[in-house]
Amino acid sequence: MSRSLLTRILGRLVYDPCVRAGRLPSNGVPLRVFRALSYCRTPRIGPRHPLHDLLAASEWKSRFSISDGSLLWLWAHLKRHRPARILEMGSGISTLAFSFYASSYKSAASERSCVVSLEHDEKWVATTDKRLQEMNTRQFVTLLHCALGPVPVGGIEQSSYSVDCGRISELFGGKGPDLVLIDGPPGDVGRLATLPSILPLLTQRTEVFLDDAYRPGEQAIIARWQNTMSACLRYCGTFPLGNGLAYFVYHPKIRNGAPRT
Numbered sequence: 001m002s003r004s005l006l007t008r009i010l011g012r013l014v015y016d017p018c019v020r021a022g023r024l025p026s027n028g029v030p031l032r033v034f035r036a037l038s039y040c041r042t043p044r045i046g047p048r049h050p051l052h053d054l055l056a057a058s059e060w061k062s063r064f065s066i067s068d069g070s071l072l073w074l075w076a077h078l079k080r081h082r083p084a085r086i087l088e089m090g091s092g093i094s095t096l097a098f099s100f101y102a103s104s105y106k107s108a109a110s111e112r113s114c115v116v117s118l119e120h121d122e123k124w125v126a127t128t129d130k131r132l133q134e135m136n137t138r139q140f141v142t143l144l145h146c147a148l149g150p151v152p153v154g155g156i157e158q159s160s161y162s163v164d165c166g167r168i169s170e171l172f173g174g175k176g177p178d179l180v181l182i183d184g185p186p187g188d189v190g191r192l193a194t195l196p197s198i199l200p201l202l203t204q205r206t207e208v209f210l211d212d213a214y215r216p217g218e219q220a221i222i223a224r225w226q227n228t229m230s231a232c233l234r235y236c237g238t239f240p241l242g243n244g245l246a247y248f249v250y251h252p253k254i255r256n257g258a259p260r261t
């Protein structure tokens with residue numbers, strides 16, 4: 001049996017909760033997802049880990065926060081893949097972690113890392129702003145207040161961030177994000193329109209993560225995105241971290257002809 005077939009089968013069994021529950025199989029789990037499991041083996045952190053103090057400080061965390069496991073996995077992923085441009089929907093402890101990453105980011109071309117965080121709640125923008133200042137990493141993040149408004153998806157209006165793609169593209173120097181974390185708006189608002197609203201920004205390098213993927217609402221969103229965006233988006237599977245961290249890759253060459261870079 002070929003290695004890729006074996007990892008695809010094992011990946012499906014191990015990673016995809018839908019498969020484990022005997023429901024719809026994902027589009028197939030590629031080797032990269034299987035390989036990425038190695039990061040899951042690092043949930044314990046010692047005092048010298050850069051996120052140790054952040055995760056140990058309970059005042060930074062709440063029931064809204066991304067799980068420690070997901071954050072540590074993302075940290076390992078950042079360190080390994082070195083994305084320069086990060087777009088986050090829903091700010092909080094993840095924004096603080098991204099700011100740490102950006103503060104230590106160095107590229108061969110002396111490029112700086114740029115983190116853009118969209119947040120619908122003005123008060124929460126102010127809270128995150130204050131925390132970033134306290135941590136001395138405010139300059140590495142652009143916090144954008146993005147009010148919730150009607151965003152059409154498949155002819156139906158959904159409440160979501162009123163995203164200004166032009167502004168975000170400008171902040172990223174005309175380039176697209178390398179990594180997107182969708183962790184907002186809150187579950188009672190829903191996240192169906194989040195990814196469709198940023199599609200014009202994505203490039204063939206963009207990886208997309210959707211947190212809280214085990215929730216029924218997010219399961220329905222994954223199924224819907226698979227149905228409606230299969231031509232440009234591939235659902236790779238869900239990592240069994242926290243509330244589930246779903247992983248997508250973008251294939252722009254199928255959309256509008258020429259690939260974006």
Ligand SMILES: C[S@@+](CC[C@H](N)C(=O)[O-])C[C@H]1O[C@@H](n2cnc3c(N)ncnc32)[C@H](O)[C@@H]1O
Nearest residue numbers: 062064065066090091092093094121124183184
């Ligand atoms: C799932 S949370 C986002 C979590 C964020 N990515 C993090 O890792 O902390 C979704 C929304 O909940 C709100 N939120 C986040 N942390 C909060 C807290 N500690 N208390 C109240 N609201 C919070 C913010 O409006 C945020 O956009």
